[in-house]
Amino acid sequence: KNAPPEVPYWIPYLGSAIAFSVNPIGFYEDNRKKYGDVFTYTMVGRKFTVCLGIEGNNFVFNAKLVDVSAEESYTPLTTPVFGKGVVYDCPNHMLMEQKKFVKWGMSNDAFRAYVSEIEEETRSYFQRWDNKVGGKGDLFTAMGELIINTASRTLMGPEIRGLMDESVAQLYHDLDDGFQPINMFFEWLPLPSYFRRDTAHRKMRDIFMKVIEERRANNITDKTDMLQSLMNQTYKDGTPFSDVDACHLMIALLMAGQHTSSTTATWALLFLAQEPQLVKDMLAEQKDVLGSADASLTFDALKNMTLLDNVIRETLRLRPPIIMILRKVLRPLNYTGTDYVIPKGHYLAASPIATQVDEKYYKDAYKFDPRRWESIVEEDSGETVDFGFGKIAGGGARNPNLPFGAGRHRCIGESFAYVQLKTLISTFLRMYELELTEKGMPGSDFTKMFVQPELPVEINYKPRK
Ligand code: HEM
Numbered sequence: 001k002n003a004p005p006e007v008p009y010w011i012p013y014l015g016s017a018i019a020f021s022v023n024p025i026g027f028y029e030d031n032r033k034k035y036g037d038v039f040t041y042t043m044v045g046r047k048f049t050v051c052l053g054i055e056g057n058n059f060v061f062n063a064k065l066v067d068v069s070a071e072e073s074y075t076p077l078t079t080p081v082f083g084k085g086v087v088y089d090c091p092n093h094m095l096m097e098q099k100k101f102v103k104w105g106m107s108n109d110a111f112r113a114y115v116s117e118i119e120e121e122t123r124s125y126f127q128r129w130d131n132k133v134g135g136k137g138d139l140f141t142a143m144g145e146l147i148i149n150t151a152s153r154t155l156m157g158p159e160i161r162g163l164m165d166e167s168v169a170q171l172y173h174d175l176d177d178g179f180q181p182i183n184m185f186f187e188w189l190p191l192p193s194y195f196r197r198d199t200a201h202r203k204m205r206d207i208f209m210k211v212i213e214e215r216r217a218n219n220i221t222d223k224t225d226m227l228q229s230l231m232n233q234t235y236k237d238g239t240p241f242s243d244v245d246a247c248h249l250m251i252a253l254l255m256a257g258q259h260t261s262s263t264t265a266t267w268a269l270l271f272l273a274q275e276p277q278l279v280k281d282m283l284a285e286q287k288d289v290l291g292s293a294d295a296s297l298t299f300d301a302l303k304n305m306t307l308l309d310n311v312i313r314e315t316l317r318l319r320p321p322i323i324m325i326l327r328k329v330l331r332p333l334n335y336t337g338t339d340y341v342i343p344k345g346h347y348l349a350a351s352p353i354a355t356q357v358d359e360k361y362y363k364d365a366y367k368f369d370p371r372r373w374e375s376i377v378e379e380d381s382g383e384t385v386d387f388g389f390g391k392i393a394g395g396g397a398r399n400p401n402l403p404f405g406a407g408r409h410r411c412i413g414e415s416f417a418y419v420q421l422k423t424l425i426s427t428f429l430r431m432y433e434l435e436l437t438e439k440g441m442p443g444s445d446f447t448k449m450f451v452q453p454e455l456p457v458e459i460n461y462k463p464r465k
Contacts, residue, residue, distance in 0.1 A: 001334070001339050001340075001341045002339055002340055002341065003040065003340065003341065003342070003343060004035075004038045004039050004040050004049055004335065004340045004342060005034075005035040005036070005038075005039045005040070006039065006040045006041070006042075007031050007035070007039060007040065007041040007042075009041070009042055013044065013045050014043070014044060015041065015042030015043050015044070015045075016041045016042060016043055017043040017044055020041070020043060021181075021446055021447050022446070023446065024323060024324070024351070024446050025323070025353060025354070025357070027041075028050065028052060028351060028354055029354075032052055032354075037051060037052040037053045037055070037056050038050070038051050038052070038056065038335050038338070038340055040342075040346065043185075044185045046185075046347060047343075047345070047346045047347065048326075048346065048347045048349050049329075049342045049346045049347070049348055049349065050349040050350070050351060051335065051348065051349070051350060052351060052354045052355075053354065053355060054355055054397075054398050054399075054400055055336070055337075055398075056350060056354075057350050057352050057355065057397050057398070057402060057406065058397040058398050058406075059335065059336060059348075059350075060325065060327060060348050060349070060350035061325070061350060061397040061402075061405060061406040061407035061409070061410075062397050062406070062407045063327060063333070063348065065092055065408075066330065066331070067329065067330055067331060067333050068327035068328060068329055068330060068333070068348055069092075069327060069328045069330055070088060070092075070326070070327050070328075070409050071088040071089070071090075071092065072328035072330075073326040073327055073328045073347055074088045074184075074326065075088045075089060076183065076184055076187040077179065077183050077184045077187075077449075078179075078252070080178060080183075080187075080194070080197060080198060080201065081175050081178055081179050081197060081201060081251065081252075081255060082201075082248050082249075082251050082252040082255065083201060083205060083244070083247070083248035083251060084248065085242075085244070085245050085248060086098060086245055086248040086249045086252055087248075087249070087252050092408070093388065094235065096387055096388035096389050096408065097235050097236060097388060097389070098241075098249055099387075099388075099389035099390075099412045100388065100389040100390065101229065101230055101233045101241065101249075102226070102229075102230075102249070102253065102389075102412050103389055103390055103412060104229050105155070105225070105226035105228075105229035105230065106226075106412075106413075106415060106416050108299065109224065110154075110224045110225070111299045111415070111416070111419050112298070112299045112300075113154075113224055114154040114299075114416075114419060114420075114423075115297050115298055115299045115302065115419065115423050116296060116297070116298075117150070117153050117154055118150045118153075118154065118419070118420060118423040118424060118427075119296065119297050119423055119427050121146065121149050121150045121153055122146060122150070122423070122424050122427040122428065123427065123431070125142070125145065125146050125149065126142075126428075126431060126432075129142075129432070129461065130463065131463070132463065133462070134432070134433075134460070134461050134462035134463055135460075135461065136437060136458050136459070136460055136461075137458065137459050137460075137461050138456060138457070138458055139266055139269060139270070139457045139458060139459040140262075140266050140452070140453060140455060140456065140457035143262045143263075143265040143266045143269075143424075144258070144259075144262045145169075146262075146265075146424060147257070147258060147261045147262040147265065147420065147424075148164065148169065148172060148254075148258060148262075149161065149164055150420055150423075150424065151254065151257055151258070151261075151420070152164050152168070152254075154225065154420075155225060155226040155227075155253060155257075155416070156225065156226065156227060156250060156254065157211060157223060157225040157226075157227045157228070158225075159211045159214070160207070160208070160211065160227075163207065167203075167207070168204070168207065170200075171200040171203050171204050171207075172200075172204075172254070172258075174193075174196040174197055174199070174200035175197055175200045175201060175204065175251070175255065176255070176258075176259075177193045177196065177197060178193055178194060178196070178197025178198075178200075179197075179255060179449055180448065180449055181447070181448075181449055201251070204247075204251055205244070205247045205248065205251065208227065208246070208247035208250050208251070209243060209244070209247050211227065212227065212231055212243050212246065212247070213243075215227075215228070215231070216231075226250065226253065227246065227250060230245075230246040230249055230250065231243065231246055233246075253413070256411075256413060257413050257416065257417065257420075259321060259448075259449070259450035259452065260321045260322065260413075260417065260450060261417050261420055261421060263319070263321045263450060263451070263452045263453070264312065264315055264316060264319070264321060264417070264421060265421055265424055265425065266452075266453055266457060267315050267318075267319040267453065268311055268312060268315040268421070268425055269425065269428065269434060269459065270436065270441060270442070270453070270457070270459070271311075271314075271315060271368045272311065272425075272429070272434060273434040273435055273436045273459060273460075274368075274436060274441070275368075276433075278307075278311070278370070279429055279433075279434075281307060282305075282307055282308055282311065282426070282429060283429060283430070285305050285306075285307045285308065286305065286308075286426055286429075286430070289301045289304045289305055293430075294430070297423055297426060297427065299419065302419065302422045302423065302426070305422065305426070306374075307370065307371075308422050308425065308426060309373075309418070309422070310370040310371065310373040310374065311370045311425070312418065312421050312422065312425070313370070313373050313401075314368055314369065314370040314372070314373065315368075316401075316403035317356045317357075317362070317401050317403065318356070318357065318366070318368060319444070319451070320352065320353050320356065320403040320451070321403075321450040321451055321452070322403070322405075322450060322451075323351055323352075323353045323446070323451055324349050324350075324351055325349065325350045325351070325352075325405060325409075326347050326348070326349055327347070327348045328345070328346075328347055328348070329342055329343065329344050329345060329346045329347070329348055330344065331344050332344055333348070352400075352401075352402035352403065352405075355400035355401070355402070356400060356401050356402070356403070358400065360400075361400040361401075362400075385407075387407070387408040388408075389412070430464065431463065431464060432461040432462060432463060432464055433461065433462045433463075433464055434459055434460065434461055435459070435460040435461075436459065436460070437458050437459065437460055439458070442454045442455075442457055
């Protein structure tokens, strides 16, 4: 039995870290030609074995708990930010139950209330862009602020939204600075950003805690937001999900949904800025579904906007914010169908973007073409797997398009993200005409935890008549 082939490197310790962070997709493509779908590379003293292709995705996403651990890969990064006892700072079966608690807070009834709140937030945010002639707007900043405002107004609750313009926004930034690749590799460094991160974590937890205590003291039970739903949970074995746990999980949700959704909104609008005809068709779809061009959006109407849906799906195919999913190997692991044995201690990596831009599955794979989804029937084997937080079709891991992952760690926020993005994008398109600036389409910055466009991202806008 052999270890998988290894990418040679010339800088000790650092290994391929620079080549990888400049262009991970090119790095994978080049090495895949040389070594096949499975190979090992070194970064900052650690060994990563990537498994590409749909079989590679399936191998990583559906690996057994005895063989691999997500907790061991992510905890140095996530636990100081989220806090103890949740997500990757607890056994996997507890995370599965936490995901079930979260799912209860993402019901269609909750979403019905969220749509008008997100529409209102979007309109009020862009008052600052409003003038008769238009101009140049900072799209990336706008999307970041809008996503945090709308997520806090809906999921986090009105009390947190009320604090968003002052204290919480700054705390969020300090937490975010502690959520970078460097934190994963050098958890022991005494950097000032780590102290700021730890202080921000404590203050954020205290803010959520105060809201919980006030709601309890005033017997407030009529809220439909996530915080309320997390305040009343108990694990299957009878252990209560404590208020501190609820605060920590709220911070985790805030962090998980922020860059993922705000970069997706930014990329979607950048793509649309180059497609005036497509935008016209999207406005026609709104009119068609709602009966008039300026009727308020509703959750049920958004569900019927398939072109809008396909714009988001296509954006996530080409620009998924998460391009590397990691699991630590707990015991030597044979790669199915080969004689490779991946050693204990390696990080097992999946990179679904490789299949998402593969010509084998998508014609003109690098072209933004939302209408391609009209003729793609996403494969569903009919088989379902229950990981404890709701059934997932077939484990889902052999679909070439996996921006939300698959298997037991699959994203829990997809439906919320779609509601948020659909409301925001359709409201935005009603308000403005868009064009790229003379700088054109930005490239991708892969040095961040979540891939984002290279900054600054500006857009030319004109208020729509
Ligand atoms: C997990 C992507 C939005 C909460 C994941 C994973 C991916 C992903 C790829 C799998 C990670 C892994 O297997 O290691 C995205 C994208 C989003 C998005 C592309 C938006 C466009 C959200 C939102 C929330 C959220 C809005 C919450 C409000 C979570 C949670 C997990 C997760 C709780 C589970 C982690 C686990 O079980 O290990 N997401 N996400 N995500 N996401 Fe999302």
